[in-house]
């Protein structure tokens with residue numbers, strides 16, 4: 705009689721262990737990702753990368769001026785893309801999901817006003 709109780713319990717434990725290990729796998733320690741961030745020059749690149757790296761759990765950040773792609777390596781157990789995007793809009797750089805406030809956008813250097821001018825003038829700095 706006792707066996708009938710212990711077997712399902714064991715199965716449940718196994719199921720729980722499997723579930724937790726799946727979650728652990730889903731949250732990668734060194735997750736690579738990339739997304740669009742608006743900006744236009746070397747100064748933007750510095751600002752974007754600094755803001756991204758300032759987020760706890762972000763290990764690597766590199767923004768490409770030409771493609772506007774921000775490449776990241778982050779620890780998913782500590783952070784997520786939305787936290788990085790929140791940090792980016794706080795320093796004035798738009799992302800697809802989050803837009804910088806007027807105040808934050810106003811804080812960027814005049815030559816970094818990417819909203820008014822979409823052309824790439826990175827050569828002029």
Ligand SMILES: [Cu+2]
Pocket residue numbers: 743744745746747748749813815816817
């Ligand atoms: Cu700039």
